[in-house]
Amino acid sequence: KAGVTQTPRYLIKTRGQQVTLSCSPISGHRSVSWYQQTPGQGLQFLFEYFSETQRNKGNFPGRFSGRQFSNSRSEMNVSTLELGDSALYLCASSTDSGRRAFFGQGTRLTVV
Amino acid sequence: GQQLNQSPQSMFIQEGEDVSMNCTSSSIFNTWLWYKQDPGEGPVLLIALYKAGELTSNGRLTAQFGITRKDSFLNISASIPSDVGIYFCAGISGTSGSRLTFGEGTQLTVNP
Secondary structure: OOOOEEEOOEEEEOOOOOEEEEEEOOOOOOEEEEEEEEOOOEEEEEEEEEOOEEEEEOOOOOOEEEEEOOOOOEEEEEOOOOHHHOEEEEEEEEOOOOOOEEEOOOEEEEEO | OOOEEEEOOEEEEEOOOOEEEEEEEOOOOOEEEEEEEOOOOOOEEEEEEOOOOOEEEEOOEEEEEOOOOOEEEEEEOOOOHHHOEEEEEEEEOOOOOOOOEEOOOEEEEEEO
16 A cells, blocks of 8 residues: 655745645545644644544644545645744544554745 | 653664663553654654553564553664664544644664
8 A cells, every 4th residue: 555645745935925735645544634843842733634524623823724635635735834834744644543643754844 | 731751852772772762641542652753754653552551562662551541661672773763652532533642752873
């Protein structure tokens, strides 16, 4: 089985712009979660989607949003980028029970 | 919110030595997961634990789910240079869906 695929791997954006990141989960997995990883805050949960519905949400501002499509692929959008949004964004897919999460390689976002 | 305290923060060991790291929480978790992350990559799932007291091995790695459901440990036996990386514990509570709460990580360095 192919693993979790995230695109792009690297992005450089300017403050104020918006960005969309993509995640294709493992075939058969319907749950997709997003995490932000920074040296100062570690791995922080953004949100989780299951069958196209947001099932869980972390403590991030409304500039961070996501969606999931009928084929379980997910996108994450960040609007009005700030310097502090620079991070490694990780996507994880899980089976319905959600008790084993597999991560993609991440998208490294740099905001300048 | 829930927090996981992972220790030690870093370890410097000689090849062949055994390693032990642990995570503790003030909250109960229903699932404990252990991951390894290499620089610039996503976390790779090493071991998943689902029941209090459960002891599970994966090659030279052994992890246990604490009886109180508030802690877990990971042991690595006979370490080798490729064990170098950051090890994370993560927990899933009964109320969080697939939401993972992560420890701060243990940076492992193995000297040949």
